Amino acid sequence: MDLGIKGKRGLVCAASKGLGRGCAEALAEAGVDLVINSRTDADITRTAEEIAAKYGANVTPVAADITTEEGRAKVLAELGEADILVTNAGGPPPGMWTDWSRDDFIKAIDANMLTAVALMQALVPGMMDRGWGRVVNITSQSVRSPVSVLGLSNTARTGLTGFVAGMSRQVAGKGVCVNNILPGIHATDRAVSLDGNVSKNEGITPEEARKRREATIPTGTYGQADDFGAACAFLCSQQARFIVGQNLLLDGGALNATL
Ligand code: NAP
Numbered sequence: 001m002d003l004g005i006k007g008k009r010g011l012v013c014a015a016s017k018g019l020g021r022g023c024a025e026a027l028a029e030a031g032v033d034l035v036i037n038s039r040t041d042a043d044i045t046r047t048a049e050e051i052a053a054k055y056g057a058n059v060t061p062v063a064a065d066i067t068t069e070e071g072r073a074k075v076l077a078e079l080g081e082a083d084i085l086v087t088n089a090g091g092p093p094p095g096m097w098t099d100w101s102r103d104d105f106i107k108a109i110d111a112n113m114l115t116a117v118a119l120m121q122a123l124v125p126g127m128m129d130r131g132w133g134r135v136v137n138i139t140s141q142s143v144r145s146p147v148s149v150l151g152l153s154n155t156a157r158t159g160l161t162g163f164v165a166g167m168s169r170q171v172a173g174k175g176v177c178v179n180n181i182l183p184g185i186h187a188t189d190r191a192v193s194l195d196g197n198v199s200k201n202e203g204i205t206p207e208e209a210r211k212r213r214e215a216t217i218p219t220g221t222y223g224q225a226d227d228f229g230a231a232c233a234f235l236c237s238q239q240a241r242f243i244v245g246q247n248l249l250l251d252g253g254a255l256n257a258t259l
Contacts, residue, residue: 004238006031010084016043018188022229028057087116092152108152133176134236168245184251186223218253
């Protein structure tokens with residue numbers, strides 16, 4: 001399917017690997033000129049080179065911590081304006097609800113809520129002026145169904161979801177569609193790290209931890225970053241113009257709910 005976005009300009013945050021990279025690859029394949037970001041210079045540079053070579057795309061890497069004001073300023077200076085924004089950042093650490101301090105909450109809210117808000121505030125006005133834009137925020141299944149050990153994530157991402165619910169309706173009339181994608185468990189480094197956490201807490205091997213987590217998913221497998229990216233690219237397409245303020249859960253059916 002031609003997504004109709006060839007030649008658009010896009011930013012994908014936290015994209016040297018995992019879900020962000022999956023999104024960057026799918027957008028590059030659709031012909032979008034990209035700025036991609038993550039903190040480690042060598043990794044983001046290599047990823048940009050690989051994606052550019054694979055799809056013949058223009059891909060500019062920017063090494064920066066997207067959760068800081070300085071990091072965002074560096075990325076935005078390289079980017080200029082954008083038609084497409086995919087927000088993403090590393091997830092907060094797991095833990096016990098009794099242990100988190102105010103600072104822990106502020107850090108999580110900064111990274112997984114206010115960073116996305118700041119990027120939308122920086123880029124969506126230009127999209128509205130030009131009459132076209134797409135934003136996809138990578139959030140988490142924890143917005144629909146809390147993951148108890150990820151209370152910091154549950155909290156911050158639910159805040160972002162509430163913000164998007166209202167804001168997306170305020171900008172849709174100018175041709176800008178803002179939506180969220182909620183990943184369930186995907187086979188990325190983040191999943192490996194959470195498997196490690198389960199393995200440590202339950203005294204089982206990481207392989208057993210993965211098997212147990214896979215058994216909670218009706219598909220019986222973890223999701224793949226390239227499938228995730230394809231869904232993201234569709235939400236950034238011309239054809240997605242009537243999809244506004246939605247939360248697309250990609251979890252292999254793990255959430256047992258009718259709606
Ligand atoms: P991942 O495989 O660990 O990749 C994370 C990417 O983000 C890397 O490119 C990393 O590169 C970059 N990054 C991390 N912190 C950053 C920062 N502050 N500034 C810029 N780049 C940063 O993670 P993932 O699985 O793709 O997860 C992406 C997001 O989805 C996370 O928020 C995660 O919590 C959420 N999520 C994932 C799953 C899952 O099963 N995979 C499920 C639900 C939610 P550097 O380290 O070099 O910066």
